[in-house]
Amino acid sequence: MKSLKFLLAAVFCSQFFFLKAQEEQKSVGEIHGNFDMTTQFYSIDTVIGAPIVPEKLLMNGFLNLIYTKDRFTAGLRYEAYHNVLQGFDPGYAGTGIPFRYASYRGDRMEITAGNFYEQFGSGLIFRSYEERGLGVDNAMEGIRVKGKIGNGLYVKGVIGRQRIFFAQSPGIVRGADAELNINETFPSLSESKTKLILGTSFVSKYQQDDNVTYILPENVAAGGGRLNLIRGNFSIFSEYVYKANDPSADNGFIYKPGQAIFLSTSYSTKGFGLNLSAKHIDNMSFRSDRNENINNLLITYLPALTKQHTYNLAATLYPYATQPNGEVGFQADMTFRLKRGTWYGGKYGTSVLVNFAAANGLDSTKINDDFTDRQGYKTNLFSAGEEVYFRDFNVEVTRKINKSLKLKASYFNFVFNNDVMKLAGSPGTFFVDIAVLDVLYKFNRTNSLRTEVQGLWTQQDQGNWATFLMEYTLAPHWFFSFMDQYNYGNPINSRRLHYPIFSTGYNSGGNRISVSYGRQRAGIFCVGGVCRTVPASNGVTLSITSSF
Amino acid sequence: MNKAIIFSLFLLFTIGVKAQDARSIPEVEIKDLYGNVFNTANLSNDGKPMVISFWATWCSPCKRELNNIAEEYIDWQDETGVKIVAVSIDDARNMQKVKPYVDGQAWEYEVLLDPNGDFKRLMNVNNVPHTFLVDGNGQIVWQHNSYSEGDEYELYELVQKLAAGESIEH
Structure with missing residues (x-):
């Protein structure tokens, strides 16, 4: 009943403002927003260990609205989880407006x-x-x-x-x-x-x-x-x-x-x-x-002091996450261009990125004071301990060969201590090599094909992986892609599986709609210092985003 | 109850606000590459077109887009006077690497840092890359989400139209 009164009051007020605005012939402000929705239909696929989803279909979505008028801003976000997608915290249950504000400058x-x-x-x-x-x-x-x-x-x-x-x-x-x-x-x-x-x-x-x-x-x-x-x-x-x-x-x-x-x-x-x-x-x-x-x-x-990788084998299997209880980290990152017109730089020049990152535990001495001061341990500033948490050495070289062909080659070497990180399935420290070749071919101004071939080699955890990706884009609206990830070196024969997935999407202005169908490998998705573990799945995903 | 108030307030706004074609650049303080506070209301290009592109050092398509445009940027500037503003949404993890990357790639853009996404949020950007085109009056007249090889030609055609004083069809 009360909400009805508010509604009526609001409509009344808005009409009033509308008329007033028409009278004055001046702006009553601007309203803009953005929308994002991801829906996934989950098929049963026990081979890849995809959890069974009783709802079959899950959805995350939100809508932001921001109103501005001169020095005044107000905004809100409506969020809906029906029910929340796999891999997100089930704490996101139901719907609500958890974000709303007003501000004045x-x-x-x-x-x-x-x-x-x-x-x-x-x-x-x-x-x-x-x-x-x-x-x-x-x-x-x-x-x-x-x-x-x-x-x-x-x-x-x-x-x-x-x-x-x-x-x-x-x-x-x-x-x-x-x-x-x-x-x-x-x-x-x-x-x-x-x-x-x-x-x-x-x-x-x-x-x-x-x-x-x-x-x-x-x-x-x-x-x-x-x-x-x-x-x-x-x-x-x-x-x-x-x-x-x-x-x-x-x-x-x-x-x-x-x-x-x-x-x-x-x-x-x-x-x-x-x-x-x-x-x-x-x-x-x-x-x-x-x-x-x-x-x-x-x-x-507390973000990780390591490079944020983008190729899927380098990014989502063994990413480093900061250890807030204690770590010492170091990183060197270098980028340069080899001169164009030289034998080493090629006709258009070559871009090189080199990165090295290391993280170790603290050099600490345990104090047995559980029943007295409870200080736990002693350590000094920048005193790294023996235990290696992570090492990452990587190089990326990009060269334009001619107007239609561009190559990018990358190499990665990781040492990943999973006893500390506890992100992957098996215990121990993993030694990982990854190589990626990324080839972009432009047929003309709007049609191009990008191909990625990736290999990951390790004796530990799930063993070797290969990824093959083809992405055809038709600028400025369409893309079509196919990717297969193959765990060909898994020590367990029955787990040497393929993860094929097709995707297509359409863009126009601030709107994008995309659909994908296939298997998604279990992985760890990180942005900044935060990672999210996503279980394997098989099915159809529909994403819509819009900005207006 | 709370929700009812908010919904009513927004109904008020949505009905009250006239439908608009253009949109102005929202005002918020972010940083420039030298750590100085930069008010986005000061973004302008003296009556000429301006492109605002949101990117991050960890975003491959963003870097492809800005590197591809970088090859043409001198011609674009000569022909239309366009200015490109590249807004990095890198947070503390990568923020210190933005300037070395920008210099390393020899970009001539105006680069701004939006480490907590304040400008990104006000511009209603869902994902990067997201590119906006601003006309000589400081109105956002066009936008594009994501990047495919060749998208820059469409963008440049629109820049040329604006520079020639033509209007852009939505």
Whole structure:
């Protein structure tokens, strides 16, 4: 009954505004949105280990609407899971409007009430974000105020609870961040070749002590600082975060404080780029519910310091995931172009990418203080332990041969410690080689065929794999593709299976519709530091996305 | 109850808002490649067409699109004065690699960083690559999701139309 009254009131108001707008002949604002829906029909396929889906058909979908009028913005997202697709957390059940907000921008201040996403610095201390394709969404619900003080000082404050599926975190997250751009603050430095930006953040969470065994801190604070220094072609970014003691399910309820440091330096000129980075993470699981796990209710964002691969054998079988309890990581990433018109660069030049990443456990000493201080262990900054978590060396070379032919060759070498990662099915450390040849042939301006041949070789886990892909595109609207993945080296004969899949799609403007039919291999899908394990499936998938 | 209010509010907006052909660039603070705060309301190209392309270092079709356009970009600029703004949605994992990659590929684009997807969300981008075409009045007149080899020719035809003062059919 009440909703009916609201509806009537709304219609009345809107008519009023409509008339008023017509009178004034001026815009009453803009409304835009985007829509995404994936439906999968699951066939029974016990050979590949596809779980039986009683509903047969599952669907994830959402619609975003954003209204803007001058300095005012309001938005909402409707989400529907009927029922949630395989591989997503079943916490996503039913429908709702878990995201809605209104915000107003003044000259120096912006206020948001309702839901919002935000990050401080690189997100090491606080990041509230969404990765819809992975089912990650820890949106805040509360208030955010952003402001600019004087020249070059930017401040933000947030308070709220984080989203978990269709509910909210038991803990409240409070935080403030300030960033000072030295070159903006001092007019004499505005043209300086050296640029310096400093930042500092403070985040605290409150959660009632719900533990019968221990007396837990109800308020847990974290603080940090960051620096971004650029001089000419050089740049340095560094961020450090310290977290007070925060006993949690992740760390086995120890009272040790946590810390994380991220260091990155780059040098680049036209045709050459180099980035070196290092990080140390120690007891840095920080959530708005100390009892949560996996990707739920994280306050910190601790991405893997490794390259995010795109070829399916390199990306979805053995991807690295950050170990928030402790790791030391290092990465070097280099990109350059071989000169065009030389014997080594070819007629059009050649692009080369080289990347190396390493992650080890911490060098720590266990303290037997379970019944006294419960500090757990001792460690030092950047002291890597013996245990190898991950190694990744990879090279990618791209060369245009002529107007119709382009080649890309890649090689990957991984060392993957599954005893720590626990992402694949079998125990142990895997040694993996992968090679990919990617050939693009353009028949004319709109017709082209891309072929991928991939091979993965390992003595461990599921053994060798091969992937073959053909993708025909008819620009600007159509694509057709066929892919087969073949686990030809599986140590178990009956598991030497093919995973063929056909896909086709049509694009127009902001709309895309695609259909695929076939087998999908079990895999680990990652974006940033988050991974989602998706079980094998067989069936038809329909996806529709639209932006308007 | 809550839902009823929200639905009513939006009904209000949807009925109240006139159907529009064009769309303006939403305003939000993101960063440039040097860490400076950049307000997207300042995106403009002095009355000439502008392309806003969302991409990421981990997105192969995005890189194919921007690398293919890079080969033609000088001609495009000479002929139409078009400017390309490449908005990277790389988060902390890859953000520090954006500038080395852009320089390594010798891109001449204006590159912006949107590490938490704030601009992406306001532009209603579902997936990358997603490309928008903005006319000389700062109105978004066309968009395209995903990239297939050769899509850039369609984009450039539209850029030429805009540069010649013609309107674009939806």
